[in-house]
Amino acid sequence: MGLSFSDKIILAPMVRVGTLPMRLLALDYGADIVYCEELVDLKMLQCKRVVNEVLQTVDYVSPTERIVFQTCEREKGCVVFQMGTADAKRALAVAKLVENDVAAIDVNMGCPKEYSTKGGMGAALLSSPEKIEEVLKTLVNGISKPVTCKIRILPTVEETVSLVKMIEKTGVAAIAVHGRKKEERPQHPVHCDFIKAIAEAVSIPVIANGGSQEIIREFVDIEAFKSLTAASSVMLARAAMWNPSIFRREGILSINDVIHDYIRHAVHYDNHYTNTKYCLCQMLRDQLESSLGKKLHAAQSTKEICEIFGMTTFYESFTLSQEARRESLNIINQGTLEFDDKNEEIVDATQLPVKFEKKDYLPQITPKMVLLEWCRKEKLPQPVYQTVQRSLDRFFHSVVTVNEKKYCSFLWDKSKKLAEQAAAIVCLRTLGLPEGKIGEGESDLVHKRKRKMQYQKVGSGNLSEVPQTKKLHQEDDTTEGKDKES
Structure with a gap:
């Protein structure tokens, strides 16, 4: 039996917010569908x-290597995959790709913003009823999971009801209606009368959306919005983004408790820190100019976010447990590197427990660049990096060979670039060389970079050094250790 959309409380699709940690948090607090x-x-x-x-x-x-969509077993029976599309064939291909991992497929036909409407997607589809019909019929006939769509209202009730009746005939399982026109924004009142007219005109479940702040401020208001619109179910966006505990029948929690619950999920599922920070900023929207808000804005890692909210012990404990899990699963793709009998250490390599933290190094300088410059100065061959990826968690391990000796970190990292930087650090530290870290002795490369920055700042100087710096950039194409964004 497919997912039912009757008498449900639902987390709405929200760009940058509706990622796995937020969806699981909403389920924790009582949401039925996400x-x-x-x-x-x-x-x-x-x-x-x-x-x-x-x-x-x-x-x-x-x-x-960016994770575009992530899901888990816990939400499999209640997560709806929303896609932006204006092409029936592509829509079906995506639906077939994900249908075994989700409970239903939804087509966005209501977002009025440019990132959605370009290419005829989102609210742009409201002007193409024939395209809506083609996309929805193709999906309904092509996959085994329920298909839904989310729309905004048209200029008149009559036009909106006519569109929704056409949509109903495609065989969709439900329709979500944001009670605003495509040119209206959250400050405009929600048109409950439009949603009510739609609910009374069709037999499929209608999901009412758009009541945040104006109507819904706590759980009991959800039922009031449902009654005003005569809808089968209610979908929450901004109210849930600001405080996901809006789904709790027992009442809303303090934002501090909610933040701690959210961070636990973010750490557990290795959510990229930029997305975690964005979601936390929505919860702290009234405190962004406070000391806490400014610290959050400045955070450059999940670890720093945990430190800000007093969760360092949790972070360290969980990180250790995850490392132990990786080791217990023996997740190693050996590639061309030679590991020891336990698949733990690189044969004949000097190893240290090192990670590259960008914030600890001088601007525009990385350990790889420092090591390359030192090898040139000593007339040694250029460093050679060998990197492998574990097949199941996609973490990387890199070994650098310098002067026929191997160096690497014990630790695996999230990206090839970070793993290579860590290997370079091990080499530099073993050789007793500066690595470009803030507060340590300066290498020749550091001096050159500082001079370049000074020249650029004042618009003058011996520019004969600039091509040399540019050449370094060209030869070291992995200077910035960026994590995957979620």
Whole structure:
């Protein structure tokens, strides 16, 4: 039996907010169904499906190693995948790609913002009823999971009801209605009368959306919004973004408690810190100019976020347990590197427990660049990096060979670039060389970079050194250690 959309309280699809940690938090607090953020069909079609046994997730990973969509067993029966599309064939291809990992497929037909409407997606579809019909019929006939769509209202009740009746005939399981026109924004009042007219005109479940702040401030208001619109179910966006405990029948929790609950999920599922920070900023929207808000804005890692909210012990404990899980699963793809009998250490390599933290190093300087410059100065061959990736969690391990000796970190890292930087640090520290870290002795490369920055600042100086610096950039194409964004 498919997912039912009757008498449900639902987390709405929200760009950058509807990622896995927020969806799970909403379920913790009592949501019945959760929608992921809108994901564009073309982007999803570039992804490969990866089972992550360490995190126990299913990840859809782009060619740039960015996790575009992540889900887990707990939400499998209640997560709705929302896509941005204006092409029936692409929509069906995406639906077939993900249908075994989700409970239903939704087509975004209501977002009025440019990132959604370009290419005819989102609210742009409201002007193309024939396209709506083609996309929805193709999906309904092509997959085994329920299909829904989310729309905004048209200029008149009559036009809106006519569109919704056409949508009903495609065979969709439900329709979500944001009670505003495409040119209206949250400050405009929600049109409950439009939603009510729709609910009375069709037999499929109608999900009312748009009541945040104006009507819904706590759980009891959800039922009031449902009654005003005569809808089958209610979908929450901003009210849930500001405080996800709005789903709690027992009442709203303090934002501090909610933040701690959210961070636990973010750490557990290795959420990229920029997305974690964005969601936390929505919860602290009234405190962004406070000392706490400014610290959050400045945070550059999940670890720093945990420190700000007094969760360092949790972070360290969980990180250790995850490392132990990786080791117990023996998740190693040996590639061309030679490991010892236990698959733990690189044969004949000097190893240290090192990670590259960008914030600890001088601007525009990385350990790889410092090591390269030192090798040139000593007339040694250029450093050679060998990097492998573990097959199940996609973490990386790199070994650098300098003067026929190998150096690497004990620790695996999230990206190839970070793993290579860590290997370079091990080499530099073993040789007793500066590595570009803030507060240590300066290498020749550090001096050159500082001079370049001074020249750029004052607009003068001996520019003969600039081409040399540019050349370093060209030869070291992995200077910035960026994590994957979620």
